[in-house]
Amino acid sequence: MTDSSSSNLIDPSIFEYLKAHGEEELEVGEKLHHITSALNRHISTCQGFLSRIHSTPSSKLPPLLKQVENDGIKPEIDSVGELARFASNYPYYKWSRSIQNVVGTILLTGWLGGLETESRPGELGRLLTIEEVGQLLKVPVNLKDRDAFHITIEEYILALTDITEELSRLAMNSVTMGDIDLTVRISGFIKDLFAGFQLLNLKNDIVRKRVDAVKYHVKKVEDVIYDLSLRNLIPKHEAASS
Incomplete structure (x- = not known):
């Protein structure tokens, strides 16, 4: 026979608490999903515009780029702002991949x-710092003094690898478009970037x-430069410096 008094060993308020906070967590998750879904749509739009660089001469x-800024990056900034305002209240949720993609489009x-x-x-070959990215997105970067929404060093580095x-890829397509100078500039940039990565304690x-994989991109562009130099399409001193 069951002792009816045993049911009194569990405080009913425990389940009332779980019910209330469980429902709150569902609501927060749904709101964050709504915000990040909109953000991801803006990222896709921005990436779609940027994909045209592979068939557009640098001139x-x-x-x-104006279209990218107005119709791609500005909506991204608005969505990141909405995410930052809401998500700073719930720092245990993760959205790093979306932010990495936003930073990538900006860089x-x-x-x-x-x-x-x-x-x-604005100038070709300019690398925006993490602080400049934060200023553009109107959010803090690399926060250490409080747990709130911010751009992390990790997100910035991963965006650089992207x-x-x-x-x-653009270096190879630039050759097809006859823009050898851009190929040479890209080669020098990614080699310098990879050299910089080697200084980091990762x-x-x-x-x-992801950083280790960058060396394959460097090698790919070096092969393009080597082929161009063999065909005397770039001066030898430029090939060496790139």
């Missing part, structure tokens, strides 16, 4: 000569593997 990039657009800032004019892959396995 004709400015109008395309690539900046490198191509878009996204002028007050301190730096644009290295994209630029290595303890995160994912980041280390």
